[in-house]
Amino acid sequence: MRHNADRLVHVSVMGTIASPSLPGLPAEPYRLDADGKPFLYPTHGSIVYNVSVGDSAYGWLGDTIHPSVSIHLKDAGANQGLNVLACVGNRARVMTGLATGAVGTVTGKSGRFSEHVIVHFPRADREKMAIGDKIQIRAEGVGLELGEHPSVKLKACSPNLLERLALGTDDQGRLRVRVAAVAPSHLLGAGAGLVSDGGSLHIQTVDKDALAAAGLDGLRLGDVVAMQDFDSRYSHGYFRGAVGIGVVGQGDSPRPGYGPGLTLVMTSHDGMIAPEIDPDANLRSLLDLQA
Amino acid sequence: MRTNEDQLVEMAIAGSISAPAFKRGPFLPDNDGLSVVRPGMFGYVYNVRVGDPAFGWQGDHVEPGASIDHDDSGIHHALHYLTCMGNKARVTSGLAAGAMGTVIGEHARILVDFEPDVHELLCVGDTIQIHAFGRGLALLDHPEVSLKKMSPTLLHAMNLETTESGKLRVPVAMELPVQVMASGAELNSEYVDQDITSGDRSFMKESGLDKLRLGDVVAIHNADHRFGRGYREGHVAIALCIHGDSVMTGHGPGILTLMTGTDDTIEWTLDPSANLALHLNIREEL
Numbered sequence: 001m002r003h004n005a006d007r008l009v010h011v012s013v014m015g016t017i018a019s020p021s022l023p024g025l026p027a028e029p030y031r032l033d034a035d036g037k038p039f040l041y042p043t044h045g046s047i048v049y050n051v052s053v054g055d056s057a058y059g060w061l062g063d064t065i066h067p068s069v070s071i072h073l074k075d076a077g078a079n080q081g082l083n084v085l086a087c088v089g090n091r092a093r094v095m096t097g098l099a100t101g102a103v104g105t106v107t108g109k110s111g112r113f114s115e116h117v118i119v120h121f122p123r124a125d126r127e128k129m130a131i132g133d134k135i136q137i138r139a140e141g142v143g144l145e146l147g148e149h150p151s152v153k154l155k156a157c158s159p160n161l162l163e164r165l166a167l168g169t170d171d172q173g174r175l176r177v178r179v180a181a182v183a184p185s186h187l188l189g190a191g192a193g194l195v196s197d198g199g200s201l202h203i204q205t206v207d208k209d210a211l212a213a214a215g216l217d218g219l220r221l222g223d224v225v226a227m228q229d230f231d232s233r234y235s236h237g238y239f240r241g242a243v244g245i246g247v248v249g250q251g252d253s254p255r256p257g258y259g260p261g262l263t264l265v266m267t268s269h270d271g272m273i274a275p276e277i278d279p280d281a282n283l284r285s286l287l288d289l290q291a
Numbered sequence: 292m293r294t295n296e297d298q299l300v301e302m303a304i305a306g307s308i309s310a311p312a313f314k315r316g317p318f319l320p321d322n323d324g325l326s327v328v329r330p331g332m333f334g335y336v337y338n339v340r341v342g343d344p345a346f347g348w349q350g351d352h353v354e355p356g357a358s359i360d361h362d363d364s365g366i367h368h369a370l371h372y373l374t375c376m377g378n379k380a381r382v383t384s385g386l387a388a389g390a391m392g393t394v395i396g397e398h399a400r401i402l403v404d405f406e407p408d409v410h411e412l413l414c415v416g417d418t419i420q421i422h423a424f425g426r427g428l429a430l431l432d433h434p435e436v437s438l439k440k441m442s443p444t445l446l447h448a449m450n451l452e453t454t455e456s457g458k459l460r461v462p463v464a465m466e467l468p469v470q471v472m473a474s475g476a477e478l479n480s481e482y483v484d485q486d487i488t489s490g491d492r493s494f495m496k497e498s499g500l501d502k503l504r505l506g507d508v509v510a511i512h513n514a515d516h517r518f519g520r521g522y523r524e525g526h527v528a529i530a531l532c533i534h535g536d537s538v539m540t541g542h543g544p545g546i547l548t549l550m551t552g553t554d555d556t557i558e559w560t561l562d563p564s565a566n567l568a569l570h571l572n573i574r575e576e577l
Contacts, residue, residue, distance in 0.1 A: 032479070036518045112477055186470040186513070186522050193474020193486055193541025204476075206515065207523045229470070234320040237488035237541035238471050256519025257476035 001166055002147035005159035010140040013082045014095070015071030018045040018116055019131045031063060033254035034206040039063075044114045044250065045070045047129050051251070052291065053107050053120050053222035054284035057260040058252045064202075064261060065251040067221050068126065069104065070116040071135050083109055083198035086117045087141030088247055088265055089158030089287055094121075095136050099128035105287050106137060107222060108249020108263040109156065111191055111199025118249050120283075122290045149175045151272045153233050155197055157265040164286040165224060165245070165265070170274050177245050177266065178278040180223040184214050185230055185238050189257040196232040196264050201244075205252055205259030219260055222283035223248045226275035232267035243273040247283055292451050293431040296443040300427075304373050305383065305420040306359035306366070308413060309333040309400055319351060321538035322490040327351075329538060333358050333400065335413055339535065341395045341404050341506040342568030342577045345544040346495070346536045352398065352545065353535030355505050359419050360400040371482055374401050375425030376531060376549065377445030377571055383420045387412035393571055394421060395506065396533030397440060397547055398484055404573055433459045436552040437517060439481065445549075448570035449508065454558065461529050461550065462562035464507035468498065469514050469522060473541040480516045480548050489536055489543030503544055504577065506567035507532045510559040516548040527557045531567060 020042065022029050030038035042048075043063040051060060051067045073079040092104040102125035108118040119135060141158040146166075152175050154162065167176035183203050187210060191201035203216055203225075211217045219225070225246055231239035246262030253259055266273060283289060311334040318326035331350035339348060339355045361367050378394040380403045390409045396402035403419055425442040436459050438446070452460040467487060471494075475485030487500065495501040503509070509530050515523035516530070529550035536543050550557065568574040 032518045034515060034518060034521065034523070189521050190477035192472075192476055192488065193539070194477070202476075204522045206521050210522065210524060231322075231490055231540055233540065234322070234324050235474075235539055235541045237473050237490045238494075239488075239491045239540070240494055256480075256515060256517075256521035256523075258519075258521075 001168070003159065003162065004145050008140050008143055010138055011085060012136050013085050013139045014134055014136045015073050015082045015117055017047060017129060017131050017133045017135065018070045018072045020046045031255060034256040039254055044110055044116060046131060047126050049123065049126055053289055054282060055221055057219040057221050057248050058217070060251050062251060063255065064253045064258060066110060066116060066118045067107070068118065068120045069129065069135070070118055072116045079115055082117055083115050085139040085142055086137050087139060087156045087158040088263055089161035090137050090139055090141065092119045092135050092137045094129065095134040097130050097133040099125050099133065104135070105289060107283050108247060109198050109200060110250060110261060112194055115199065120289050146175065149272060151270050152266055152268045154266055155264050161265065161286065167276065174272045174274040176274050176276055178224060178281040179226045179245065179275040180279055180281045181216055181219060182226040182228055182275055183216060184228050187211065187214055187216065188227060188230055192236045194235055196234065196236050196267065200249055200261030200263055201227070201236045201246065202257065202261045203259040204257060206256055219248055220282055221248050221251060224281040225262055227262065231269040232264050233269055239269055241271040242267065242269040243271055243275065245273060292447065294443060294446065295429050295431060298427070299424055301422055301424040302373060303420050304370055304423045305418050306361045306370050306401060307418045308335055308415050309358050309360045310415045319538055322540050327538055331535065334415060337410055342566055342574045343505050345503040345505050345532055346501045348535050350535060351537050352542070354396070354398055354400065354402050356395060356402050356404040357392070357413060357419060358400040358402055370401050371397060373423035373426055374421050375423065375440045375442040376547070376567065377442035378421050378424055380419050380421045382413070383418045385414050385417035387417065392419070393573060395567055396531070398534045398545055402533060430459065433556065435556045436550055438550055439548045441549050445567065445570060458556055458558050459552065461510065461557060461559045462508070462565040463510045463529065463559045464563055464565040465503055465509045466559070467500070467509050467511045467546070469511055471500070472511065472514060472520065476520055480518060480520050484533055484545035484547045485520045486537065486541065486545050487543040488541050490540040503532055504566055505532055505535065508565040508567070509546060516551045525554045527552050527554065529557065529559070
């Protein structure tokens with residue numbers, strides 16, 4: 001597979017482990033589920049000790065939980081730099097605190113209202129980490145292109161993830177990509193219209209029957225998912241024939257419009273991506289993540 | 292239609308005409324990545340009025356009429372949560388002081404229509420006060436239909452009927468397919484709007500969506516807009532087109548939720564005259 005990885009600029013981006021954050025006075029910590037019922041669960045951010053890539057995306061008493069560790073920066077511009085330049089599959093290293101030297105891997109991003117980068121570390125390393133620890137990422141991937149597939153745009157896709165995801169070219173000239181599932185356009189919700197160079201696009205899970213009918217009710221964190229009829233070249237939106245590829249970065253949500261979030265890694269508005277179902281298409285094995 | 296409007300509280304809320312604003316880089320990426328600069332949001336739009344086409348302007352998210360806001364976050368949100376469609380508004384400062392207008396939309400700001408003879412007198416910064424009236428409005432014979440941002444004035448002008456089976460029948464100008472509903476899915480449904488993604492231009496044409504007009508009342512099937520805006524089979528949203536098309540993917544004409552219900556409680560009929568500009572006698576014909 002011909003690509004331009006040897007021309008990419010490898011640059012450091014750094015974030016600090018994000019604290020959980022909830023609304024202040026008048027102290028109404030509740031969010032509303034799709035039926036208007038208030039709920040209070042842990043949500044995005046922080047060190048999550050017991051949820052990892054490879055685990056189910058469903059069933060946790062949480063709202064869009066980020067597995068393992070979430071990092072961010074307070075300065076909006078710097079955080080944008082972190083969120084856009086970090087690519088799925090990039091190496092991360094703890095630079096401060098008791099876990100200094102521990103090595104992790106970028107597995108996803110979150111969008112509007114949190115804008116974190118999600119990094120996998122083995123559980124033993126998580127035990128040593130502290131909120132505020134600095135984690136540095138060797139960012140490589142922005143600018144990556146495939147020589148034989150000019151209409152396939154790669155976003156937040158590291159060269160090593162590309163090598164593991166792509167299976168070659170089919171007889172129609174399309175890029176063959178292994179995916180665990182395919183999401184239909186009517187189930188893609190929050191994140192539509194928002195940036196596709198960072199952030200997340202969420203699978204909607206309020207309608208459980210529709211979710212099951214689409215074969216999306218068994219998703220795991222880290223699963224590779226194709227998005228049918230969605231163009232994500234510049235932001236996300238319905239477009240017949242377009243195909244996107246994302247990875248499940250964060251877990252399910254009770255909120256309307258939300259559910260497991262997808263971090264976009266590829267998109268082709270003219271259908272030049274051919275998804276091939278492979279139940280093992282998950283970042284845990286693709287990126288050799290250690291438990 | 293029997294309502295509880297005699298119990299509603301009518302309260303003043305004010306904002307001022309916003310100034311057009313751009314990010315430091317003015318460019319927006321269009322559906323094919325071409326960078327463009329377009330007017331549309333904020334300020335006062337002289338030549339696009341409720342009832343006009345939502346598509347075809349060389350603009351982005353065109354907000355018809357006066358686009359008003361308030362710098363204070365609390366007042367900004369009060370404007371969004373108390374103002375109802377069809378509410379009366381009055382200019383309270385500047386050369387047009389005393390002129391009356393009508394609330395015709397809620398985007399990132401509140402949109403107010405004025406008669407053309409007032410245009411030249413309005414200035415960015417002029418204060419506009421709204422008689423906010425409608426929060427809490429309910430249909431006594433349709434308790435399972437909920438109303439959002441609906442003034443009694445608009446409600447009674449929509450030609451609503453109760454069917455023999457007890458459903459609420461709503462005339463709408465168009466039905467929107469749920470898969471085009473995009474930006475705004477991340478927000479609660481009491482705040483601003485949700486865009487129709489218009490990037491598939493040939494689909495817009497084939498489906499007739501490109502005929503949508505500002506002010507059109509529309510129906511969306513399999514959409515639950517009670518506490519957010521998401522996919523749910525059997526649910527129905529009745530909405531109002533409030534701003535124009537966009538060049539950006541995932542964006543396009545915006546719709547604001549007016550009613551929510553289900554297949555058991557709401558049905559709709561297609562009626563080209565189901566437009567706010569006609570319902571509220573802002574325009575005589577479209």
